[in-house]
Amino acid sequence: GEDVEQSLFLSVREGDSSVINCTYTDSSSTYLYWYKQEPGAGLQLLTYIFSNMDMKQDQRLTVLLNKKDKHLSLRIADTQTGDSAIYFCAESTSGGSYIPTFGRGTSLIVHP
Amino acid sequence: EAQVTQNPRYLITVTGKKLTVTCSQNMNHEYMSWYRQDPGLGLRQIYYSMNVEVTDKGDVPEGYKVSRKEKRNFPLILESPSPNQTSLYFCASSLFGGTDYGYTFGSGTRLTVV
Numbered sequence: 198g199e200d201v202e203q204s205l206f207l208s209v210r211e212g213d214s215s216v217i218n219c220t221y222t223d224s225s226s227t228y229l230y231w232y233k234q235e236p237g238a239g240l241q242l243l244t245y246i247f248s249n250m251d252m253k254q255d256q257r258l259t260v261l262l263n264k265k266d267k268h269l270s271l272r273i274a275d276t277q278t279g280d281s282a283i284y285f286c287a288e289s290t291s292g293g294s295y296i297p298t299f300g301r302g303t304s305l306i307v308h309p
Numbered sequence: 310e311a312q313v314t315q316n317p318r319y320l321i322t323v324t325g326k327k328l329t330v331t332c333s334q335n336m337n338h339e340y341m342s343w344y345r346q347d348p349g350l351g352l353r354q355i356y357y358s359m360n361v362e363v364t365d366k367g368d369v370p371e372g373y374k375v376s377r378k379e380k381r382n383f384p385l386i387l388e389s390p391s392p393n394q395t396s397l398y399f400c401a402s403s404l405f406g407g408t409d410y411g412y413t414f415g416s417g418t419r420l421t422v423v
Contacts, residue, residue, distance in 0.1 A: 205349075230411055239313075239399055239414030240352075285352065295405065296342070296367075297412065301351030 201300035219286030226288040315415035332400035341383040
């Protein structure tokens with residue numbers, strides 16, 4: 198079955214870039230997502246990438262997709278304390294009726 | 310405002326006392342889903358629905374029931390709650406499932422079963 202893996206923690210200094218990595222096993226994944234969960238809140242869709250794309254940029258966020266290695270990354274430029282949150286990687290496929298499978302989440306801690 | 314509304318936000322109950330967590334969305338979404346979030350385990354899907362009267366089990370359906378009688382509502386029912394169902398629960402909805410629209414999540418319901 199599908200599996201999405203992420204490291205559990207990442208600590209960065211304010212102003213540096215953060216890179217959160219994710220691997221997935223389903224080669225037929227059509228959509229790959231990054232969600233952000235702030236303390237006490239639900240998940241919020243940050244960005245997504247379609248499987249025929251290699252890269253997507255949106256302001257401070259850059260998503261890179263390596264289909265060969267089934268590797269997805271989220272780069273946050275100029276990381277701020279407000280970026281401290283849990284980041285979830287997710288994937289969905291047409292074979293899975295587009296029901297997303299989530300990773301366990303990466304806790305990003307930004308310190309001064 | 311487009312949103313998914315869950316109630317209650319916090320609930321403490323006793324083992325065996327039936328409870329319902331409500332979920333409502335105002336975006337005319339087809340897909341709705343329930344997840345539980347536990348430390349170290351991330352999000353696990355309980356049940357999902359792709360349309361009215363269409364529901365299916367997710368990864369951890371044991372001890373839960375759902376119904377989808379109307380498009381906007383997707384309640385989660387615990388007939389006989391047990392302490393291992395203590396968790397943070399999220400309802401989510403999507404226009405056509407996890408495509409480029411992604412899912413919109415509610416704010417969560419923190420359930421404690423004693």
